[in-house]
Amino acid sequence: MSISIYDARLLLTGLLTTLALAVVGCGAGFLCGFAVAICRTTRAHGMAPLRAALYGYCLLFRRVPFLVTLFLVFFVSQSVNADLPTFAVALLTLCLIATAYLSEIIRGGLESVHSGQWQAARALNFSYWQALRYVIVPQAWRVIVPPAVGFFVMFIKDTALASQIGVMELTSAGKVLGNKGLPSMLVYGMILLLYFVISYPLTRLGKHAERKLAVTRNR
């Protein structure tokens, strides 16, 4: 049995779905994570309940396995009769998890900037947002980027679990091809190679960024 044009198309669709899941998950996770991190680094008393809630959220989603969260979101969406397609369920779960992990990375970056920088910015009459935008984030950036890229690589690999609720991504495509009678070794070898092709450049980029942004301690 040889690989037909349909098999190739199936693989390509799977690859694109995996990429879509990864890109949207990472993008949304990064933006939401930034918002969560900013909320969690505030000091105002009025924000305390929000901070506590976000703390609980980050704790929970980083300490429950991806697969369990995925099934939980899947079954909840089924039982409230929301007719969500599995792709949307997977995407929602990915965003929830990426937000939790990335907010911790970003918070670490923001907190790595010495508090004197905040005070100096405020003394120069910068508003809160100006201080954040022009003083804190540019310095936090170099602490944030390398681990964030590392997380993106982990995250792309985790999207493989979305196959368990029936999303037609790369791993599912491999399963379908295997069930059609193609040699499993060939099929899964190919799938592994495709994942490698996606994540290896990102790993290299992360290493490059790490070297380039090597932290100069501006404390």
Next chain:
Amino acid sequence: MTLQFRPILEQWPYLLGGAWLSLEMAVLAFVCGMSIGLVCAALLQFAPPYPRRLITAYVTFATNTPQLVQIYFLFFGLPEVGVILPPLAAVLVGMTFNAGAYLCEILRAGFLSLRPAELEAAEVLGFSRLQLIRLVMMPHVMKVMFPSLSNQFIMMTLGTSMASVFGVEELTGRTLSLGADTYLSVEAFTVAAVLYLVISLVATFTLVLYGRLVHRIKTRML
């Protein structure tokens, strides 16, 4: 929709048994992965270029491909060449393969943080080989590696949920079958999530305490 936790909670010995298996798998894979990682890290340091390149290739490959697909390859692909692994063995081999690569990187980073001058100083002060390892190398290397190692262990504990895909009866697998038996999947997975949370918190607490008492490492608990 109303939540009914009672039928799930009545099955707690069944779920706890699954949780215990998860923990056992994580420990076993961590220990095996640690020995692979140690050998690889040592070879990276001392071996001639050719085997070194081989190890780099292994680490790069294992860390850049999903563990799930690696286990699929072992479970469905290897029988074609006559190696038939039972599900649990396939998952454990896959986890070990993966953990070995990550642990190799962590250990290498730890050993690279050691400065030769430190060891020379110890030698000059007349430390024996064993004293040198115990009193100079370990405290320094552990300080760098211990947080990453504990993190890796906890990630692996959570990663055992992947075994349910292959029909291993660990916590997630048992939760799936419990949900299918009782039609209470939401409740079953809520309970499983709480159990995973408790397991990882207890593991973190134990590791942090161990790090504090034995290696004098100050890490934040949460």
